[in-house]
Amino acid sequence: MCLAIPGKIMSISAQLDETFRTGLVTFGGIQKEVNLCMVPEAQVGNYVLVHVGVAIGVVDEEEAMKVFSYLKEMGEVHELEATVS
């Protein structure tokens, strides 16, 4: 639960005001709607570090790839699968 997982911004879905900037982020195939308000500089194609549905920092692609495969190997990405029902 404390981990932050890097993913790639596929599209910006909404920008209503400063707390409602959201985008679709993909984590090795799993797609999530992520809040982007804390990373105003992040654009489509950028990689962001996401913690419980909110992007908390921007990372470069190479780093993002490495971290994601490390987390996957450690079996740490399952939390992405919990969804609203």
Next chain:
Amino acid sequence: MKYLSEYRDPEMVEAFLKEIHHITTRPWTLMEICGGQTHSLVKNGILNMLPANITMVHGPGCPVCVTSVSVIDEAIFLAEQPHVIFCSFGDMLRVPGSKKSLLECKASGADIRILYSPLEAVQLAKNNPDKQIVFFAVGFETTAPSNALSVVQAAKLELNNYSILASHVLVPPAMEAILSDTNNTINAFLAAGHVCTIMGMEEYEPVAEKYKCPIVITGFEPVDLLQGILMAVKQLEKGEHKVENQYTRYVQREGNRMAVDIINSVFAVNDRVWRGIGTIPNSGYEVNEQYKNYNARIKFNIDIEKAMENKDCISGDIMKGLKKPKQCPNFGAKCKPEHPLGAPMVSSEGACAAYYQYAGINHV
């Protein structure tokens, strides 16, 4: 034990290990704060590769482990109210309260949902106007901005059916509580990388100075941890006590100011009871006056008796670095992941569960 070749950067792992062995001349005790780091140290077999006179002890940085019995009881009280959908991160469900866990409460019919993000709970509130949605807002500084944001969004959407049960904990006051304990043996800290992505480095400086204790902000992969240990031991051997940053690719000195602003707009610092440790002054966040309508404690008028902690569990001594999981008489006997007696056996980031799960493999 893992083979070095399995790591992301085996040469670097080997180089850091060599250097640590080379420079260590005296016994040192280091504590990693974050449960994710504990998990990584144990799972990757790093504890066995360090010089014999370096002892790693495992800190309180796992929200699942430090949330008090009373707060679990409050969560259960809320989950059992009519028309409430109680939402939580999955890890919290198995933590024992004074009588039962949220999982048992769910089994007997309470509407409890596991969510990935508090923002999904806001969505749920929007979609279910006839229900009260309560989110269990636990976590360290890393999680606080997301939980705060959920309240800001609910307020903007003018939802009156959303509230949070806040049980946030903060790292620097916990470090101080550990360092000021008369039995303290810790010489240096590895601070939690992602916490500092949000909060930055500055709040650690007074702690390092006051207790003459090196603090190295560290990531959670094997290479990060070894580099962090090396930086800390270097300082100790030279008699220094600085705040250093190993995790420069994610941590900036000033942190993420926008995240800190959102935290400060919704939360106020308060005293918090840490499971096993007791009350630590100014070590938590509670919903502030401005957003009190989103505070589940006020909204549902929670008034339940404060429960006593399970005396058989020595988790407090473990999280203060005074004992190792295997020194607990219940470890692996009365207390196992399937029947946890205490919280550090519940989460994979808890020290007891990490030792239980990987001890056979890594001989820790």
